[in-house]
Amino acid sequence: MKLITAIIKPFKLQEVREALIAAGIDGLTLTEVKGYGRQKGHTELYRGAEYTVDTLPKIKLEILIEDDKLKVVTETITSSAGTGKIGDGKIFITSVDDVIRIRTGETGGDAI
Amino acid sequence: MKLLNLCLILLATVSSPAIFASEINSGDTAWILTSTALVLLMTLPGLALFYGGLVRTKNVLSVLMQCFAIACIVSVLWVLYGYSLSFYGEGNFFGNGDALFLSNVARDGLSVGYATSIPESLFVIFQMTFAIITPALVVGAFAERMKFPAMCLFSALWLTLVYIPACHMVWGGGLLADWGVVDLAGGLVVHATCGVAALVVAMVLGPRKGFPGPSLVPHNRPMVVMGAAFLWVGWFGFNAGSAWTAGTDAGMAMLVTHISAAVGALTWMTAEWFKTGKPTVVGIATGMVAGLATITPASGTVGPQGALLIGFLAGSVCFYATQLIKGTLKIDDSLDVFPVHGVGGIMGILLLSFLGTKGILSVGSSGDFNPITQFIIQLKGVGVIVLWTVIFTWIAIKATSLITSLRVGEEDESEGLDLIEHNETGYQN
Numbered sequence: 322m323k324l325i326t327a328i329i330k331p332f333k334l335q336e337v338r339e340a341l342i343a344a345g346i347d348g349l350t351l352t353e354v355k356g357y358g359r360q361k362g363h364t365e366l367y368r369g370a371e372y373t374v375d376t377l378p379k380i381k382l383e384i385l386i387e388d389d390k391l392k393v394v395t396e397t398i399t400s401s402a403g404t405g406k407i408g409d410g411k412i413f414i415t416s417v418d419d420v421i422r423i424r425t426g427e428t429g430g431d432a433i
Numbered sequence: 434m435k436l437l438n439l440c441l442i443l444l445a446t447v448s449s450p451a452i453f454a455s456e457i458n459s460g461d462t463a464w465i466l467t468s469t470a471l472v473l474l475m476t477l478p479g480l481a482l483f484y485g486g487l488v489r490t491k492n493v494l495s496v497l498m499q500c501f502a503i504a505c506i507v508s509v510l511w512v513l514y515g516y517s518l519s520f521y522g523e524g525n526f527f528g529n530g531d532a533l534f535l536s537n538v539a540r541d542g543l544s545v546g547y548a549t550s551i552p553e554s555l556f557v558i559f560q561m562t563f564a565i566i567t568p569a570l571v572v573g574a575f576a577e578r579m580k581f582p583a584m585c586l587f588s589a590l591w592l593t594l595v596y597i598p599a600c601h602m603v604w605g606g607g608l609l610a611d612w613g614v615v616d617l618a619g620g621l622v623v624h625a626t627c628g629v630a631a632l633v634v635a636m637v638l639g640p641r642k643g644f645p646g647p648s649l650v651p652h653n654r655p656m657v658v659m660g661a662a663f664l665w666v667g668w669f670g671f672n673a674g675s676a677w678t679a680g681t682d683a684g685m686a687m688l689v690t691h692i693s694a695a696v697g698a699l700t701w702m703t704a705e706w707f708k709t710g711k712p713t714v715v716g717i718a719t720g721m722v723a724g725l726a727t728i729t730p731a732s733g734t735v736g737p738q739g740a741l742l743i744g745f746l747a748g749s750v751c752f753y754a755t756q757l758i759k760g761t762l763k764i765d766d767s768l769d770v771f772p773v774h775g776v777g778g779i780m781g782i783l784l785l786s787f788l789g790t791k792g793i794l795s796v797g798s799s800g801d802f803n804p805i806t807q808f809i810i811q812l813k814g815v816g817v818i819v820l821w822t823v824i825f826t827w828i829a830i831k832a833t834s835l836i837t838s839l840r841v842g843e844e845d846e847s848e849g850l851d852l853i854e855h856n857e858t859g860y861q862n
Contacts, residue, residue, distance in 0.1 A: 332847025335643065366856040374858075404844070 322417040322433070323391050325384040328354070328410040329402040334380050340401035341384070344393055350383040360408030379410060385420060385433055455543050458550035464679035465551050465559055471670025472562035476504055476569050479667050483660025484573055486653040487768050491849020492577045493652065493859040499581075503569045503588050510592055511561045519560065519600040520545055525608040526598045546606065548677040559674060560600075567596050567623045573768030574631030577641050578846055581854045583839045590829040591630060595822050599626050602817070614814035615785060615800065615807070617686070618675035620730025620778040621818045628775015629822040631766045637830045638839055640765030642846050654714055661718035665694055668725045672732040685797055686732040689740035690725065696741055697724020700748025719773060723751035726777035727784075734789030736797020743784055751776050782811050
């Protein structure tokens with residue numbers, strides 16, 4: 322099993338979700354996060370003075386999948402979240418030992 | 434003989450000040466001064482907070498900014514030419530230029546027209562606050578997507594091409610005044626014009642990204658309630674101030690205004706309760722605004738019983754109109770300006786023909802007209818104002834689009850107007 326953690330631009334969320342649903346992914350966890358990378362932050366103004374806000378809002382998606390879906394999911398996110406500009410985000414892939422569905426106690430692939 | 438004539442004139446002047454009128458009444462003046470402050474309070478902060486709470490976090494400042502900027506722009510234009518073109522001269526649609534730059538407004542000058550016991554300077558600023566709130570109401574139609582420069586230009590053009598002529602036609606001695614259209618505080622001049630304009634602008638501009646959808650919900654409902662409460666209180670100045678005296682007419686106007694607000698709020702709340710299973714705070718606040726908009730033109734003629742009925746019709750009809758515009762017709766009049774203000778204002782204009790005349794729900798009614806005849810007159814008035822507003826709002830928005838682009842780009846819209854248009858954010862964390 323793999324845990325996909327994707328950081329994307331907030332305005333792309335709707336497209337990414339629709340693409341993932343079309344690709345057969347049934348669930349994900351979503352967090353509003355802030356951070357910076359090559360895109361850096363943005364400037365704001367206060368009474369004529371400019372100051373830098375060095376973090377940008379992003380959306381973090383967490384998706385747990387079977388190994389065989391890895392390629393489909395990463396390609397789906399890459400194509401639906403991409404604008405071609407700096408700041409499109411990243412995808413992290415982590416191996417997961419096990420997963421348990423709390424309600425039933427199912428484990429492994431059955432619990433995804 | 435000449436001496437006798439002179440004596441008669443002198444006698445008449447002394448004995449009937451009501452006819453030859455015209456001296457300052459300090460009670461009236463004090464009340465209109467107060468009302469002016471109340472009406473400005475409706476826009477800043479009332480409407481600004483009401484609209485600000487209804488949009489998303491990333492657009493809250495843009496809406497506050499739009500209301501604030503409109504208040505300033507309109508104030509200047511009103512001084513330059515707005516007041517003169519509205520209230521001087523006898524044209525059917527526009528007044529004349531006799532008071533450009535307020536050149537005719539002397540320190541000791543008395544008001545023109547029907548307000549004869551207050552200073553003209555006060556009449557100018559009282560009317561200015563009405564001119565301010567009307568384009569500010571239109572903000573609700575283009576919120577969350579219009580560029581700021583386009584917004585400024587459009588609002589200035591709209592004031593000139595729609596509000597000023599409507600004001601002159603109804604209140605400044607123009608066409609509709611000649612016909613005998615009754616509109617105490619702006620069912621046509623304010624609410625019909627802003628409502629119809631909202632529909633035109635929303636259709637030209639197109640919907641927000643994600644409309645219709647679950648993501649376009651109010652970000653701060655407490656702010657909505659605060660704004661609505663300011664509107665309710667401010668509206669006492671709007672309607673009771675439009676009685677022009679600190680007397681019986683003002684008292685009754687304030688009473689019926691309050692009744693309609695309360696009944697409109699309760700009705701909307703109940704309609705929503707039945708339809709969705711829960712009464713909501715945004716619902717009760719919106720119903721209140723509908724009740725106020727609908728009583729506005731009628732508040733000079735109806736009595737308390739008429740106000741109960743007007744409030745009820747406001748809460749129910751405007752509620753269903755809101756579902757129709759967004760749900761069925763899929764027009765993104767984002768903050769429901771047309772169904773609340775347009776429908777409410779027009780409904781009040783028509784209803785007053787029946788409810789405002791003596792003899793029908795008669796206690797407190799003051800209109801001296803035949804209901805059917807008056808209804809035809811009011812209907813003609815609605816026709817002229819709606820047609821005028823559709824045509825000239827379209828011209829104003831198209832003219833603006835030739836000079837500067839109307840909308841922000843898709844990514845900027847997602848980012849939010851606060852940061853994109855103003856380099857500021859409403860909330861820090």
